[in-house]
Amino acid sequence: GKTTEPSKTNEGTEAVKTQVIKVAFNQPENHPQYKAMQQFGEKVFERTNGAYKIEIFPNELLGPQRETVELVQTGAIGMSIVANSLVENFNKKFSILGLPYIYDSKEHQNAVFTDDTIVGDLFKSTADNNFIVLTAFHAGARNVYTNKAINTPADLKGLKIRIMESDTNIKMMKYMGGVGTPMGQGEVYTATQSGVIDGGENNELIYANMKHYEVAKVYSYTQHLMIPDLLIINKALYEGMSEEHKAIFNEEIKNATTAEVDLWEVDAEVAKKTAQDNGAQFVYPDIKAFQESVKPLHDELTQDPEFKKLYDAIRAKAETVKK
Amino acid sequence: MELSTLSGLIMLIAVPVLLMVGVPISVSIGLGSTLAMVSILPFGNAMITASQRVFTGMNSFSLLAIPFFILAGIIMNNGGIARRLVNCAKVLSGRLPGSLAQSNVVANMLFGAISGSGVAAAAAVGGTMGPLQEKEGYGKAYSAAVNIASAPTGMLIPPSNTLIVYSTVAGGVSVAALFMAGYLPGILWGLGVMVIAGIFAKKLGYQSAEKPTFKAALSVFIDAFPSLLLIVIVIGGILGGVFTATEGSAISVVYSLGLSFIYRSIKVRDLPNIFLEAAKMTAIVIFMIGVSSIMSWVMAFTQIPNLIASMLLGLTNNPIIILLIMNIVLLVVGTFMDPTPAVLIFTPIFLPIVTQFGMHPVHFGIMLVFNLCIGTITPPVGPILFTGCRIANLKIEEVIKQLIPYFIVTAVVLLIVTYIPSLSLTIPKLLKLI
Amino acid sequence: MEAIRKIVDKVLEFICIAFVGIMTGLVSWQVITRYFFKAPSAISEQLSKYMFIWLVLLASAYVFGKREHMSILFIKEKFTGSISMVVDMIIELIVMAFALGILVFGGYKNVLLTMAQQDSALPITIGVIYAMLPICGVLITFYSLCNIVSIAKGFSDREVPKAE
Ligand code: NA
Ligand code: NA
Numbered sequence: 001g002k003t004t005e006p007s008k009t010n011e012g013t014e015a016v017k018t019q020v021i022k023v024a025f026n027q028p029e030n031h032p033q034y035k036a037m038q039q040f041g042e043k044v045f046e047r048t049n050g051a052y053k054i055e056i057f058p059n060e061l062l063g064p065q066r067e068t069v070e071l072v073q074t075g076a077i078g079m080s081i082v083a084n085s086l087v088e089n090f091n092k093k094f095s096i097l098g099l100p101y102i103y104d105s106k107e108h109q110n111a112v113f114t115d116d117t118i119v120g121d122l123f124k125s126t127a128d129n130n131f132i133v134l135t136a137f138h139a140g141a142r143n144v145y146t147n148k149a150i151n152t153p154a155d156l157k158g159l160k161i162r163i164m165e166s167d168t169n170i171k172m173m174k175y176m177g178g179v180g181t182p183m184g185q186g187e188v189y190t191a192t193q194s195g196v197i198d199g200g201e202n203n204e205l206i207y208a209n210m211k212h213y214e215v216a217k218v219y220s221y222t223q224h225l226m227i228p229d230l231l232i233i234n235k236a237l238y239e240g241m242s243e244e245h246k247a248i249f250n251e252e253i254k255n256a257t258t259a260e261v262d263l264w265e266v267d268a269e270v271a272k273k274t275a276q277d278n279g280a281q282f283v284y285p286d287i288k289a290f291q292e293s294v295k296p297l298h299d300e301l302t303q304d305p306e307f308k309k310l311y312d313a314i315r316a317k318a319e320t321v322k323k
Numbered sequence: 324m325e326l327s328t329l330s331g332l333i334m335l336i337a338v339p340v341l342l343m344v345g346v347p348i349s350v351s352i353g354l355g356s357t358l359a360m361v362s363i364l365p366f367g368n369a370m371i372t373a374s375q376r377v378f379t380g381m382n383s384f385s386l387l388a389i390p391f392f393i394l395a396g397i398i399m400n401n402g403g404i405a406r407r408l409v410n411c412a413k414v415l416s417g418r419l420p421g422s423l424a425q426s427n428v429v430a431n432m433l434f435g436a437i438s439g440s441g442v443a444a445a446a447a448v449g450g451t452m453g454p455l456q457e458k459e460g461y462g463k464a465y466s467a468a469v470n471i472a473s474a475p476t477g478m479l480i481p482p483s484n485t486l487i488v489y490s491t492v493a494g495g496v497s498v499a500a501l502f503m504a505g506y507l508p509g510i511l512w513g514l515g516v517m518v519i520a521g522i523f524a525k526k527l528g529y530q531s532a533e534k535p536t537f538k539a540a541l542s543v544f545i546d547a548f549p550s551l552l553l554i555v556i557v558i559g560g561i562l563g564g565v566f567t568a569t570e571g572s573a574i575s576v577v578y579s580l581g582l583s584f585i586y587r588s589i590k591v592r593d594l595p596n597i598f599l600e601a602a603k604m605t606a607i608v609i610f611m612i613g614v615s616s617i618m619s620w621v622m623a624f625t626q627i628p629n630l631i632a633s634m635l636l637g638l639t640n641n642p643i644i645i646l647l648i649m650n651i652v653l654l655v656v657g658t659f660m661d662p663t664p665a666v667l668i669f670t671p672i673f674l675p676i677v678t679q680f681g682m683h684p685v686h687f688g689i690m691l692v693f694n695l696c697i698g699t700i701t702p703p704v705g706p707i708l709f710t711g712c713r714i715a716n717l718k719i720e721e722v723i724k725q726l727i728p729y730f731i732v733t734a735v736v737l738l739i740v741t742y743i744p745s746l747s748l749t750i751p752k753l754l755k756l757i
Numbered sequence: 758m759e760a761i762r763k764i765v766d767k768v769l770e771f772i773c774i775a776f777v778g779i780m781t782g783l784v785s786w787q788v789i790t791r792y793f794f795k796a797p798s799a800i801s802e803q804l805s806k807y808m809f810i811w812l813v814l815l816a817s818a819y820v821f822g823k824r825e826h827m828s829i830l831f832i833k834e835k836f837t838g839s840i841s842m843v844v845d846m847i848i849e850l851i852v853m854a855f856a857l858g859i860l861v862f863g864g865y866k867n868v869l870l871t872m873a874q875q876d877s878a879l880p881i882t883i884g885v886i887y888a889m890l891p892i893c894g895v896l897i898t899f900y901s902l903c904n905i906v907s908i909a910k911g912f913s914d915r916e917v918p919k920a921e
Contacts (some may be wrong), residue, residue, distance in 0.1 A: 341851065342828075342829050343829065343832050344832075344833065344844065344847070344848065344851075345828050345829065345830055345832065345833030345844065345848055346828060346848050346851050346852070347821075347826035347827065347828045347848075347852065348826070348827045348828055348829065349817075349826060349827070350826075350851060350852050350855045351828075353855055353859060354851065354854065354855045354859075357855075357858070357859055367866060369863075370858055370859055370862050370863030370866065371863050371866045371867050371870065372863075373858075373859045373863050374859050374860060374863030374864040374866075374867050374887075374890050375863075375867055375887075377859065377860070377890065378810065378867075378886075378887060378890060381809070381810045381813055382806065382810060383806075384802055384805075384806050386809070387780070387784065387805060387806060387809050390777065390780070390809065390812075391781065391784070394777065394781070565788075565792055566788045566791075566792070569784065570784055570785075570787060570788045572784075573780075573781055573784035573785045573788070574785065574788060576781050576785075577781065577785050594774075594778075595774045598773070598774040598777040598778060599770055599773055599774050599777075601777055602773035602774070602776070602777050602812060602816040602819075603773075603816055603819070603820050603823075603825065605812070605813060605816065606812075606813050606815075606816030606817040606819070606820050607817075607820055607825070607826055607827055609809075609813040610813055610814075610817040610820075610826070611826075611827065613813065617859075659829060659831065660829065661827055663827075664827070703831040704829065704830075704831065
């Protein structure tokens with residue numbers, strides 16, 4: 001992240017030293033988060049008069065997510081977009097952000113992520129580890145898909161659903177009525193086809209892009225997880241900015257965070273259309289029973305008063321964004 | 324010159340210089356790339372990043388298949404499995420001209436279908452078939468050339484360690500898809516060798532064997548059946564989603580070990596040595612993979628592939644010519660470099676270029692590995708050539724003249740593989756793997 | 758030095774053999790638990806992966822000791838006599854520089870950096886896993902020293918005429 005080169009864009013005026021910030025990203029260029037970061041980069045470059053240039057490296061070019069955290073820590077690269085769970089490994093409190101059914105809607109989630117009184121301290125809590133969380137991006141809602149409609153927890157009974165590998169996810173699926181089966185994303189298609197599992201749970205993009213609709217025809221909007229991805233930045237890089245630049249970064253990243261929700265929605269609609277055209281069926285269960293079923297998980301994770309405080313603040317925000 | 328270009332140049336000079344001096348390939352790649360990194364990052368950060376990359380490069384569950392396939396290969400080599408496959412191949416190709424040589428090719432393909440390495444096939448099958456052919460009056464160099472020319476098919480016919488390596492450096496291209504893509508090119512290579520071997524056998528008057536009785540053929544098949552079943556279990560298991568390639572490789576170890584115990588060709592007290600041998604061979608391959616991920620990081624960071632791409636595209640933007648240039652580069656590289664390091668070095672350079680004009684990563688992987696397979700049978704560095712000659716007790720110079728027709732036929736098949744994508748992609752597409 | 762080397766060899770051989778055996782068992786067990794018992798084992802995949810990395814690092818050091826890592830020899834083979842010994846020694850020094858700089862120094866700093874980072878599946882920190890990097894570096898350095906000594910010995914054996 002320390003590479004500097006003279007800016008070539010401000011023609012006429014004296015050359016400004018441009019600091020290039022390299023951003024590691026694990027998804028391709030057409031991902032909503034990539035697009036949002038690109039917009040962010042353009043805004044920042046413009047408003048800082050070329051002092052900062054954002055260079056995004058998609059497709060895991062700079063390494064898998066966990067390892068890029070270390071690269072950000074040392075300052076070998078400036079920023080990285082990583083899964084929430086990776087930052088949980090530094091501060092367990094981040095797991096609150098990924099609790100099942102903690103947000104009522106994506107609007108609620110966005111209101112939380114752009115409210116410094118709720119997430120401000122949390123995002124700075126990793127400063128001891130030489131990085132800071134700049135924002136949390138919406139990464140879709142995960143919904144269950146299998147070969148029958150899931151309207152109630154009883155519908156999930158006995159069904160083996162592929163989940164991401166974690167104890168919380170295994171418990172969550174148990175509370176929701178099913179049997180959580182962790183395995184790699186790439187194996188879901190064949191495993192469902194051959195009956196090793198009964199389906200999966202993921203956002204519309206994965207469901208459509210990986211053609212899972214061919215083997216699991218009903219996509220039920222259980223909306224159980226809305227786990228964000230976090231944009232992290234090297235601490236020295238962030239703290240080395242002038243107050244003015246820092247303010248620009250903070251403001252523009254909030255704009256990008258909100259813009260990304262809409263970008264995501266556009267892609268999700270396209271994905272949904274693709275799946276429907278290929279015979280997939282979308283159902284909208286009443287999620288109240290599911291919300292109730294995972295309450296024990298909430299109670300388990302909020303025994304620590306500090307955790308409870310964050311949890312309550314997030315839940316309180318729900319009231320202010322009621323449609 | 325931009326800083327990143329400079330650092331890329333440091334790497335492009337330092338790595339070959341170290342290689343030529345005879346420094347181990349892993350260290351040459353690692354040290355050369357780290358020198359480049361020092362020019363763009365503070366020293367401490369460069370060292371941390373380099374050491375982290377060594378770890379990252381190895382941190383993949385699919386790489387775990389490699390030690391298991393290596394281990395299974397060693398066990399099959401010692402386990403009476405190879406002998407049964409050879410018998411089976413003899414029945415399959417008995418009526419063709421030069422039947423024993425033809426059997427050698429078929430046996431190499433069968434052995435390749437259960438093992439991940441071509442060297443193991445050259446040793447196990449060549450060791451059994453060579454003496455038989457000598458007894459029938461076949462020329463020693465002729466037999467050795469056929470064995471050498473056909474052994475690399477095992478690296479294209481799944482399972483294949485080289486394809487697993489490619490899958491990892493190419494950023495997780497599906498191993499199952501690559502495996503399925505390798506079948507037709509691998510078989511086509513084998514058929515090409517059989518045609519040439521047949522033509523020469525006719526000319527030299529090598530007889531075809533007598534037709535075995537049905538009863539004899541049946542008993543050979545029954546005897547080989549448990550060994551052949553391994554193909555179904557491993558490949559079928561991977562395709563059916565029962566297990567991953569990695570798990571399949573472990574099953575293949577357990578299964579071949581079980582068979583070898585039943586055949587009493589391996590005893591429990593042999594195991595420590597077999598395990599140690601597997602550990603050493605694994606370390607040689609995987610350490611290189613870990614270290615070379617320093618290089619791929621520097622390439623991504625400095626965007627060297629973009630530079631090379633624009634140079635190449637400055638010459639021509641005709642995909643046919645670009646692929647031809649790549650094939651020539653890879654064939655030259657393959658003459659003096661083993662497949663694994665060549666895959667590690669050239670995938671990050673070439674793959675971004677070919678995907679720009681729409682080549683499928685699976686197709687490119689097959690083309691790349693096919694190229695490097697040819698390299699395994701050419702001097703000055705040819706592991707299968709060396710093994711085949713050693714097994715036959717011949718000097719390389721004695722065999723090389725016999726090999727020339729096979730070089731030509733494999734080069735022709737290479738062109739077919741390069742320019743007819745469906746040869747590689749049809750099976751994976753039918754199975755919905757891509 | 759030769760005595761220590763023999764002991765280190767034996768210990769590494771034992772560990773490598775044990776790791777290969779255990780890993781085969783672990784991964785096979787994973788297939789069984791997932792397919793036959795339908796109870797997925799979340800940690801066995803991570804555990805076997807880390808064992809694999811440790812195995813590779815330890816076995817690599819062992820192979821460096823035996824000087825059996827893949828290298829391009831057809832140019833080096835042109836050298837003979839004392840020049841070839843000098844080249845051999847330079848190669849060992851380069852290997853040592855690699856081991857000390859990247860594995861020992863870089864690896865050690867990496868361990869410090871990741872001591873606070875929890876692993877996602879196992880109850881350990883990433884730093885513990887990374888600890889094998891500097892250990893491997895130390896082992897390679899040790900073997901390189903041993904190799905230099907034996908190269909030098911071969912050198913002096915050749916140069917010094919036998920006392921009659
Ligand atoms: Na094979
Ligand atoms: Na060669």
